[in-house]
Amino acid sequence: MKDIIYTENLTKSYKGFHAVDHVSLRVKKGEIYGFLGLNGAGKTTTIRMMLGMIRPTSGTCYINGQQVSAGNHHVWEQVGYMVETPYAYPELTVKENLDITMHLRQLEGRWKVARIMERLKLTPYEHKKAKHLSMGNAQRLGIAKALLHEPGVLLLDEPANGLDPAGIVEIRELLQELAYEKGTTIFISSHILGEISKIATKIGIIHEGRLIRELRKEELQQQQIVRLLLKTRDSYAAAKVLRNDGYTIQRDEDGRLVTQDGYAVKNPDQLAKRLVEADLPPTMLFVEEEDLESFFLRMIGEKGEDFHASTAPNYMG
Template sequence: MTEPVIVAKGLTKSYGDVTAVDDLSLEISAGEIYALLGLNGAGKTTTIRMLLGMVRPTSGSVTVLGAAVRPGAHAMWSRVGYLVETPAAYPELTVVENLMVAARLRGLRGHRQVDDVITRLRLTRYARNRAGTLSLGNAQRLGLAKALLHQPDLLILDEPANGLDPAGVAEIRSLLVELSLQGVTVVLSSHILTEVARLATRVGVIDQGRLVREIASNHLAEHVRQRLSVSVRDHAAASKALSAAGFHAIRTDGDQILLTDFRAVAEPEHVVTVLVAAGCPPYRLVVEEDDLETFFLRVVGA
C-alpha cells in the first residue's frame, strides 16, 4: 500500500487564548488535489504553515513525504513546492533574474528549468520586466513559477488563483489537473468555490480551526439538496392544491413555489398534473440543486 504523502495528527496551534487550529488530522495520498475550504480566519493558512514547518504546532505532528516535519529536518523540502499568501519576489530584479536566484537556491544549474517554467506560466512577455512592476495576477504567476521550478512531488498552495483573471484561473486549473495526472500531489486553499468543485478530488471544510467535514468530489452530489422550482401565476391556489395532494409547498418572493419532497423532484409530472387539474398550470418547472457554495455555507452554519 502506498504511504500517504501528508499525515497530520492532532494538529493544534494556539496564540495565547486564541486557538487558530484545533486538533486537526489529515491524510492525503499521492496524486490527490486536496482543497481546504473555510471562511476567513477559519485556520486554513495556519494549517498550511504547519504542514510546511513554517509554524511550530502547539501540539500534534506532521509527516510529509515520509519524513517528520521538525526543526533541522530538511531532506524532504527539495521535493516540495509552495506558495503561501502573498508571493515574494525581489522587486528590482526581473522575472528571469528572480527565477535564476530561486534556481540557484534550489541547487539547479543552467537555464532550462527557468525557460520551461516561464513558458508554462505564460510569463514570456514579462520575462525582462522588473518584478515590482508586475500586476497582481502576474506576480501570482511568478510565485507559482518559483513553486514549480524544481518539478516538486508535492505542491502546497494558499489561494493559487489570487489576482488572476478568469482566463488565468482556467489556465492554473488545467495546469494543476495536468500535474496531478503526472502523480504530483496538490494541497490548496481557496475561496473560489466553483473552481474547487471543478478541480479538487477531495474537499476538507475547516470551521473555527476544526476539520468539520471531508468529502470526495465525486460524492458531492450525494450531499447536495435538490428541490423542484415551480413558477405559477396564482400562488394561493397552487399552494392549496399542492398541499391537498400531499406536497410540502414553500412559497418564496416573486412567482416561485419550492417543493423539496423526494416525490416532487423525482416525478415532476405529478406536480404538473395536480396544478393543471386545479386550474393553475405552471409556466416553468426546473429541478435545482445546491452548488458547492451552498453546501459549504450549510456545513459551517453560515
C-alpha cells in the first residue's frame, strides 16, 4: 500500500543539540500512526517539520508524494492538522472561527460548518465566544477546524488533551471511523499511552530525538511481556516442584513465584492442578500482561521490567 506520509532522516538541530535525529518513518493510507514520546522527546518538532513550519536541518518529508516545504502550499489541500494546544480567535464565536477556516480553505457549502459542529457536539456552543469555552470544547473546536475540509491526511498533536473520558471515546471512535471507513491517514502524537494503544495500528517511539522503535499493533502484542505470578504457602517447595517439571521459575521481591514460560502463561490451570497434586495449592495465580506504558518505558530504557499490572484475568484471589 502507498506510503502517504514518509520521512527520510528528518533532523533538526539547534546549536549542536539534535531535537530530532534522523527520524525515518512511513505511514500508509488508512493507518493510524501513534507517535509516542516523553515531553521534549521531539514529537512536536517532528510534526512541525512535517507541516513545513520548521525547516529540517537535514532530511525530507513527503506527504501524498509531495515534498514538504514552506513554499509548497499545494501539499496542504488534503492535510488537516492540530499542533499542540489548539487556540482559536478568542473574541469570535465557535461558528465564526469555523467560518474563518471555511474561507481560508476556500470551501463551499455553509452546511459543512453545521455538520462538523454537530459531529463534535459543538452545536450548543456555536454562538459562544471561543474565550469562554472549556478546555475540552476548545479541543473539540481545534479538531473541528482540522476536519472541516475532510482531509485525507490528519496530523494531530495530543488530540485527547483536555477531553473528559466520554470525549476521549467520542474522538477515538471518530478517528477510527475516518481511518477505517474513509481511508484517512492519521498521525497522532501523544503521551497518553493507553489511548494510543486503543487506537493506533502502528506505533513509533521517539526518545531524545531518535525513533527508537517502530512496530505494528500485532507486533506490539507479540513483544509485550506476559508473565505468570503465583503464591503458595510454601514458595520454596512450589518452586522446586515446578522447576522439576521443567519450568523456569524465579522469585520476585515480594516472595511471589514468577515465570515467563510460554506454556505456563497460556495454561495457568495446569500449573494450579500440578501444585494442588503436590499439596501446595496456590493462594494466588495471576497472568500479568505488560501494558503499553510499561512497554514504552522498557523501550526507552528508563524503567526495566518493573511494569504495572494490567487488567489481565486474575485466576485466583
